[in-house]
Amino acid sequence: DTAVSQTPKYLVTQMGNDKSIKCEQNLGHDTMYWYKQDSKKFLKIMFSYNNKELIINETVPNRFSPKSPDKAHLNLHINSLELGDSAVYFCASSRAEAGELFFGEGSRLTVL
Amino acid sequence: QKEVEQDPGPLSVPEGAIVSLNCTYSNSAFQYFMWYRQYSRKGPELLMYTYSSGNKEDGRFTAQVDKSSKYISLFIRDSQPSDSATYLCAMSALGSNYQLIWGAGTKLIIKP
Numbered sequence: 001d002t003a004v005s006q007t008p009k010y011l012v013t014q015m016g017n018d019k020s021i022k023c024e025q026n027l028g029h030d031t032m033y034w035y036k037q038d039s040k041k042f043l044k045i046m047f048s049y050n051n052k053e054l055i056i057n058e059t060v061p062n063r064f065s066p067k068s069p070d071k072a073h074l075n076l077h078i079n080s081l082e083l084g085d086s087a088v089y090f091c092a093s094s095r096a097e098a099g100e101l102f103f104g105e106g107s108r109l110t111v112l
Numbered sequence: 113q114k115e116v117e118q119d120p121g122p123l124s125v126p127e128g129a130i131v132s133l134n135c136t137y138s139n140s141a142f143q144y145f146m147w148y149r150q151y152s153r154k155g156p157e158l159l160m161y162t163y164s165s166g167n168k169e170d171g172r173f174t175a176q177v178d179k180s181s182k183y184i185s186l187f188i189r190d191s192q193p194s195d196s197a198t199y200l201c202a203m204s205a206l207g208s209n210y211q212l213i214w215g216a217g218t219k220l221i222i223k224p
């Protein structure tokens with residue numbers, strides 16, 4: 001059983017398109033995150049949700065919008081994709097009272 | 113100056129060697145220290161978790177935290193080719209919603 005699963009794993013699209021990445025965790029965790037990892041492997045947090053409420057929203061363009069329908073799911077929608085959005089996007093989850101993150105396998109987004 | 117500094121490597125050592133990976137940090141409020149391992153095209157996975165100062169051992173892995181020097185280390189004994197991966201340090205402070213601050217990751221290569 002995959003603990004944190006995200007789909008799709010690979011996404012190739014044209015500039016200007018809108019796309020979504022879905023994430024689900026079956027660990028019973030209260031907090032979920034979206035991270036962006038660039039080509040130099042640097043991990044940067046984008047959003048964090050605790051029990052469906054946004055608690056961290058780092059400086060990301062408004063084109064990125066997270067949605068948490070319930071505490072097991074956190075989706076990422078991206079409007080008007082740009083070349084610089086090409087990266088690997090990781091979903092993660094943790095218990096609210098601990099900092100140990102469990103990551104999904106990543107969604108590799110390529111914008112042409 | 114970044115809050116967390118980590119040499120990106122690559123660090124290449126022969127099989128069986130003792131590996132030392134390090135991070136330095138500037139924020140004295142950090143209390144939670146983690147090491148994550150990331151294999152190519154996979155999500156990071158938690159390897160070691162330490163609260164405050166001291167050592168923690170788990171099999172071939174030892175994590176050390178020296179808060180007075182703002183320096184953390186991960187030692188790998190009897191290194192194996194399967195240890196080849198990128199190792200990321202991460203840390204957080206009390207009251208920060210456990211928001212992790214990440215190092216850039218060190219790419220480790222163990223040569224058979």
